[in-house]
Amino acid sequence: MTVPEIKEAILSILSDIAPDEDLSQLKEDVPLRDQLELDSMDFLDIVMELRKRYRLQIPEQDYPVLSSMKSTVDYLAPLMKDM
Amino acid sequence: MYDTIIIGAGMSGLAAGIRLAHFDRRVCILEKHSTIGGMNSFYRQRGRTYDVGLHAVTNYAPRGSRNGPLARLLRQLRLRWDEFALAPQVGSIIAFPDVRLRFTNDLGVLESEIAAHFPAEKDNFRRLVGSIGDYDELNLDAPAPSARAEVARYIHDPLLTDMLFCPLLYYGGSREHDMDFAQFCILFRSIFLEGLARPLAGIRLILQKLVKRFKSLGGELRLRAGVQSIAVNHGRAEKVVLEDGTELTARRILSSAGWHETMELCDHAPGEPMTGGLSFVESISVLDAEPRRLGHDRTMVFFNDSDRFHYKTPEGLVDLRSGVICSPNNFVYDAPLADGMMRITALANYDRWAELDESAYRLAKLRCYDQLVAAAVRHVPDFRGAVIDTDVFTPKTIHRFTGRQRGAVYGAPRKRPDGRTHLDNLFICGTDQGLVGIIGTLLSGIAITNRYLLE
Numbered sequence: 001m002t003v004p005e006i007k008e009a010i011l012s013i014l015s016d017i018a019p020d021e022d023l024s025q026l027k028e029d030v031p032l033r034d035q036l037e038l039d040s041m042d043f044l045d046i047v048m049e050l051r052k053r054y055r056l057q058i059p060e061q062d063y064p065v066l067s068s069m070k071s072t073v074d075y076l077a078p079l080m081k082d083m
Numbered sequence: 084m085y086d087t088i089i090i091g092a093g094m095s096g097l098a099a100g101i102r103l104a105h106f107d108r109r110v111c112i113l114e115k116h117s118t119i120g121g122m123n124s125f126y127r128q129r130g131r132t133y134d135v136g137l138h139a140v141t142n143y144a145p146r147g148s149r150n151g152p153l154a155r156l157l158r159q160l161r162l163r164w165d166e167f168a169l170a171p172q173v174g175s176i177i178a179f180p181d182v183r184l185r186f187t188n189d190l191g192v193l194e195s196e197i198a199a200h201f202p203a204e205k206d207n208f209r210r211l212v213g214s215i216g217d218y219d220e221l222n223l224d225a226p227a228p229s230a231r232a233e234v235a236r237y238i239h240d241p242l243l244t245d246m247l248f249c250p251l252l253y254y255g256g257s258r259e260h261d262m263d264f265a266q267f268c269i270l271f272r273s274i275f276l277e278g279l280a281r282p283l284a285g286i287r288l289i290l291q292k293l294v295k296r297f298k299s300l301g302g303e304l305r306l307r308a309g310v311q312s313i314a315v316n317h318g319r320a321e322k323v324v325l326e327d328g329t330e331l332t333a334r335r336i337l338s339s340a341g342w343h344e345t346m347e348l349c350d351h352a353p354g355e356p357m358t359g360g361l362s363f364v365e366s367i368s369v370l371d372a373e374p375r376r377l378g379h380d381r382t383m384v385f386f387n388d389s390d391r392f393h394y395k396t397p398e399g400l401v402d403l404r405s406g407v408i409c410s411p412n413n414f415v416y417d418a419p420l421a422d423g424m425m426r427i428t429a430l431a432n433y434d435r436w437a438e439l440d441e442s443a444y445r446l447a448k449l450r451c452y453d454q455l456v457a458a459a460v461r462h463v464p465d466f467r468g469a470v471i472d473t474d475v476f477t478p479k480t481i482h483r484f485t486g487r488q489r490g491a492v493y494g495a496p497r498k499r500p501d502g503r504t505h506l507d508n509l510f511i512c513g514t515d516q517g518l519v520g521i522i523g524t525l526l527s528g529i530a531i532t533n534r535y536l537l538e
Contacts, residue, residue, distance in 0.1 A: 019162070036149060041159060052107065
């Protein structure tokens with residue numbers, strides 16, 4: 001997957017978790033926690049959705065890198081480039 | 084073999100089922116009754132649909148809210164705010180001798196009422212609210228001091244203390260007089276800080292959404308599938324045996340049947356029958372007009388007629404000294420309800436009702452209806468001339484339709500916040516886990532599922 005495709009995949013997960021949110025205004029480098037007030041249960045859901053949709057296993061110590069859109073895409077890019 | 088079997092298709096069981104099915108677990112919900120909902124169900128009688136026990140949904144949050152239990156719940160279940168279609172309350176009253184405190188979903192109203200009636204407590208109340216504001220209801224391992232003791236650190240007037248406890252105990256008090264401070268925080272926040280609401284179509288709208296979602300994700304729901312026993316082998320729940328003899332196996336079992344009720348199903352369980360547990364009678368009056376037309380526009384009236392508020396099981400059938408008057412019409416809906424409706428709830432004694440023979444029971448129900456309405460019309464306009472249909476349910480009714488021992492509406496007095504049992508693969512959720520109210524019990528199913536069943 002290319003970087004824009006990965007971004008699209010993350011947005012799809014976010015719109016599934018928070019269907020009421022308008023994600024078109026999402027800022028890439030601001031923490032999702034601050035923009036959408038996602039909590040730890042929601043971050044766990046992002047991890048589980050990645051596993052469900054792409055068979056990606058993200059180790060627990062890496063969860064903090066999922067804080068913003070940019071950091072998430074940077075982290076996922078090498079893992080998803082061959083998908 | 085299922086991944087998880089869930090006992091009970093009430094709010095917590097359905098929420099747990101949705102989470103598991105969403106993440107592709109093979110899950111089956113077993114429901115003893117012929118319909119879903121458990122303690123928050125509905126029934127039809129003489130052409131009308133009645134909610135069971137749902138006065139209001141607590142934990143209201145307006146559209147667009149991102150934090151708080153409702154927002155968390157919607158995200159966890161992947162639901163849009165609109166799907167619950169919650170209409171907020173008009174406004175409610177706590178009516179004690181000589182003092183009436185109004186409250187709405189805006190805490191400022193209660194604050195100014197307290198400032199007017201209890202000026203010395205105004206700042207104390209603010210400090211109490213501050214201590215409650217940052218309590219995390221999903222921290223399953225929180226300690227449990229007495230709420231009366233904790234509140235006494237802030238509020239000194241016994242009348243105000245009773246007035247604050249009255250709605251909270253009526254909305255979730257599983258033991259007499261007091262509750263854990265954790266429960267107090269959950270209830271205080273859900274009623275006074277967030278507030279009351281109701282879907283126009285009642286509880287069945289929420290239930291229908293949940294069950295539709297569960298089934299669309301591949302979840303299996305079996306109605307009229309009461310559990311006879313849980314077979315135990317070497318510290319694990321090995322299989323579930325249904326009342327019709329069917330045997331089902333699952334890696335894990337999640338029970339929303341209640342702590343004591345679940346222990347009773349297990350072979351060689353360490354438990355004993357429930358003692359204590361609070362139950363209620365409720366009268367429902369269908370009116371030929373909206374209560375507003377009769378001069379009553381309040382959503383809830385929590386009343387108490389004696390010097391102190393006594394939240395305990397009465398000696399007789401019913402305690403008429405205090406109660407809750409609810410008018411499901413008095414929420415801010417887009418369209419009116421089909422009928423005017425008044426519901427009155429009061430504390431009742433399960434044993435007194437259970438020991439009556441059939442004819443005495445019928446007679447007691449009729450008498451109880453008249454007594455409840457007579458107690459209520461001291462606090463609301465007399466609506467008796469407008470009544471076109473009535474119903475009454477008792478602790479015995481609650482026991483019969485939900486399987487709850489002693490008709491205990493808020494479950495066992497002792498809660499099990501971590502959801503664990505004596506068996507490695509058997510967990511409990513719902514009322515006896517400790518989260519109360521509709522949103523609370525949904526979150527209970529979610530929290531226990533996330534912690535133990537989705538790893």
